[in-house]
Amino acid sequence: MASSTLDMFMGLKSINPNFVDAWGNPAKVSEENIRNIIGKMGFDAADDSALITHFNEKEKQHWLSPLPPVSVLQKxxxxxxxxxxxxxxxxxxxxxxxxxxxxxxxxxxxxxxxxxxxxxxxxxxxxxxxxxxxxxxxxxxxxxxxxxxxxxxxxxxxxxxxxxxPSRCYSPEAITQGEKIWGTSVQLYCLKSEANWGIGDFSDLKTLLAKTKENGGDFIGLNPIHALSPSQPDNSSPYSPSSRKWLNILYTDITAVDEFARNKTLQARINSEQFKQELIALRAPEWVDYEGVTALKLTALRELFATLNEGSVKSKKRQAAFNQYVKEKGESLTQQASYDALQFHFLALDANSWGWPVWPEAFQSFQSEASQTWIKENLQEVLFWCYTQWVAELQLQEADKLAKSLGMTLGIYRDLAVGVGISSSEIWANHALYCEHISVGAPPDVLGPLGQSWGLPPIAPEQLQEAAYQPFIELLQSNMSHCGALRIDHVMALLRLWWVPDNASAEKGAYVYYPVEDMLNLLALESVRNECLVIGEDLGTVPDGIDVLLKDAGVYSYKVFFFEQADDGGYISPAHYADQAMATLATHDMPTIKGFWHCEDLHLGRELGLYPKQDVYEGLLRDRLVCKQQILNSLHGHGSLPADYPRDAAFVGMDQTLNFALQVHLAKSTSALLSLQLEDFLEMDKPVNVPGTSNEYRNWQRKLSQNIEPLFENQQIKTLLSDITLARKI
Missing domain, CATH: 2.60.40 (Immunoglobulin-like)
Structure with missing residues (x-):
């Protein structure tokens, strides 16, 4: 293939073969890999004339169209x-x-x-x-x-x-006036309580909001609460959802649904000794039993849906509200509900029907005649799944209203995952948008020398523009509702994504670029309209200039303490953190404070086969000891530890003094926002997720070590939160 033809086609499809690797060296994707990517986009990359024909046809369409599909312009x-x-x-x-x-x-x-x-x-x-x-x-x-x-x-x-x-995203007046706030971040499913059914729910969230505000905090940062697949409850990663526009219905508190108060039969069953024992069995384990929780909640939700349809005066009023909800949410809700209904239908016929790619071909898209006929013939089943979304959203809305009534500046802050899984309802309903034989990921870097492929098919930039960005707009509108802030996972996706063909390893991908200025402008518009502050997770390889673009657009940066090191290896002073940022000690992909200090992540990685070479493992342990020493030096240098506290990291274990001192130390940062993990209040050591694993570790299942009710009654934790609140005022 002539290089000029390849270059021309790459320009058309926004593929850039050039990049800077994690070591700062210029790198270039091979022509062979580029051809493979183009092939997986649906074109014959080996046929020079076919690519030229496609290019010329696109150019002809461009010139024959007097106007572009969309123009996004600042006021x-x-x-x-x-x-x-x-x-x-x-x-x-x-x-x-x-x-x-x-x-x-x-x-x-x-x-x-x-x-x-x-x-x-x-x-x-x-x-x-x-x-x-x-x-x-x-x-x-x-x-x-x-x-x-x-x-x-x-x-x-x-x-x-x-x-x-507008030119910038929204920021609350209190923050623009210099107020520094703090909150906690949590995987909602991790929450243990005396009332939930073995998984955290929206009622637990309300308790957490009230207790956090009572102790000086301002927000609760949630993991993505996107819709997963109820038919396959063990597929529990919130970062590989079925839909990013709809909710995980397992977060519904069954007893807080309106219909529950009118269903005496369900109340009696839940109050029975047998059911109480089932709940004890679900609450007690260290790990969420997704199958057990899903079975109980779906059974109860079906009974509540039957109560909605019973025909009483009160149920008719509720049913009218539900019908209005279905009408307002339109086809998007029907798509999600139909997919969930069909999933159970096909699983009942074949236990291996894990998603639309293995369904009968006639049902492999929402728009097909077979799918539409089935939906019409099974309307009540589809409406049941609409109902599950309705009651979940009402409870999230109530939690948001509570946060606002408490005077919380942000209240709930949500998290937007970077994509959806291949078997998702979004792809089933929108095939034309996605490149289904490609996954997004990351190129090789220091921590991942083989690169990463996340199993999430990307939306093609060309398709996004032809759709006048409507899919992106709807995504923002859904995720900015019922909250005060939105964290965008892998915010670099607004500029570029690393595309990996499904027949190649991650290092054989390439960057595909997106219209970043349009994307940021749309982000600003929805942020202002929803009064929703935006935080961009900008970790990893950050290309030159994007940090300035994000800052100018009013997007808050994401500063993780363990990564904020100076050139000499020391940790930067809290006084030197960016103002327009959220500071945090760790993330869901990292060990807890205690786990980090005791190298539990490295020991676990060794057990799971992530570090098969002994010399690599030992080198990581040596590097960790250096980091720990620098942390001790930094805390002592800033007076964040008692003067008589030991200073040699080789002989210092993680105790409450050091744990809490780290949190208060970071609380003194100049960043407008501070997020701390409930796990670290409780001095836990097990992670919620081990990157690079799937079945090797029970990712996205580990619960907190104690119920949230007594957590805020613990005097030592209350003192910690008081110290954090005071440090934020400095």
Whole structure:
């Protein structure tokens, strides 16, 4: 293949073969790997003429379309966008009609030729010209449309989505005025309580919000609470969801659903001795029993749905509210509900029917005739799954209202995963958006020399733009509801993603770039509209300039203490942390404080086969001792430990004094936000997740070591939280 053809095609598909590796060295993806990626995108990369034909067809479509599908522009006095017209009519005046979100209209008659000529192109023996047209108008932020018309012709010549955005994401006034707040981060399923059914739920979240506020905190940071697959409860990773727009229904507190108060039979069963014993068996273990929890909750939810449909006066009122919810949420909810219903249907027929890729071909998309017929014939079953989403969302909404009533600045802060799994409802319903034979991941780096592939098919940038970014907009709208902040996992995805073909190892991928300025502008628009602060998880390899782009867009950075080291290996002073940031000691992919100090992550990794070479394992232990010594030096240097506390890391174990001192030390940081883990309040050592493992470790299952009710009654923890609150005011 001629390199010029390959370069041309890579430009069309936003593939960049060049990157800087984790060691700071320039690197380039081989032509063979690029061809493989293009092949998995659905093109014959070995056929030079076929690629040229596709390129020319796309270019022809581009020039024959007077307007792009979408223009995303920051609010200003004037707005520029490209208009492409045949040369023989380019000088003709055209009517430009902007229809605002509120349906009001603005019209201007404009001749394109008075504006700068950007480019010309001959297509099918016709010459086209592209002009940079400018319109002066007072447009509000929001989603509008722009159409151009020829005089006296009713049908539009072209239409595009015109999205006007603020320049920055939302920040609460208290934070912009310099207030520094703190909160706790938790995997919601980890919560133990005297009332839940063996898994944390939205009622536990309400308790946690109230107790945190009572002790000086301002928010609860949650793991992604995206919809998983109820039919396969052991597939429990919140970062490989079925849908990022819908909720994990296992977080519903059954006893807090309205229908429960009217279902005397269910109440009697739950109060029976047998059921109480079942709950004890689910609550007691150290690990979440997802199968047991799912079986109990789904049975109860079906009984509650039957109560909704019983026909009483009260149930009719509730049913009207439910029907309105289904209508408002539209096809997206129907897609999710239908997928869950079909999953159970096919699993009943074949225990190996793990997802749509192995269903009968006729059912492998939402839009197929077979799927649509089944949905109509099984409407009540589909409505049941709509109901499970409704009651879950109502409870999340109640938790958010509680946080606001308590005066919490952020309250709930949610987490947006970077993608969905291959067997997800989102891909089943939107095949055209996704590159299904590719997974996103990460190139080789110091911690992962083989790179990473996460099993999450990407959305193609070209498809995203052709859809006027609607999938991304809907994703933001869903995840910014019922919360005060949103953390975006792997925020670099707004700029680029490492694409790995499904027939290749992770190091044989390449970066595919996204329209980052448009994405950030859309993020700002939804952030302001939802009054939702945005935190970008910007760890790992960060390309030059993206940190400035994110900061200018009002996105808060994510600063992990253990990674914040100076060139000499020492840990930076809390006074030197970025203001526009969230500081934290660890993440869900890292060991707890105690686990880090005692090298439990390295010992566990050795047991699980992550460090098969003894010399590598021993080298990591030596490096950890150096880090621990630097931490001790830093804490002593800042007076964060008692003067008589031991100073040699080789002889210091993790105790409560050191654990709590680390947390208070970081609380003194200048970052506007501080997030600490409940696990570290409890001095736990087991991680919730071990990156690089699947079945080797029970990821996403480990619970907290004690119930949340007594946690906040522990005087030592109460003193810690008081010290943290005081340190945040310094």
């Amino acid at each position: 200003n006095e004037t707005y520029q966008f490209e208009v492409r017209l045949p040369i023989d009519s380019a000088a003709d005046p055209l009517i430009y009609k902007i229809t605002l979100e509120d349906k009001s209209e603005i019209e201007q008659t404009i001749c394109a030729t008075v504006f700068p000529l950007v480019a010309t192109k001959e297509i099918s023996d016709l010459e086209f010209q592209c002009y940079q047209v400018e319109i002066a108008a007072d447009l509000p932020i929001g989603y509008h449309s722009l159409a151009i018309y020829e005089k006296d012709i009713a049908e539009a010549l072209a239409t595009m989505s015109l999205i006007i955005t």
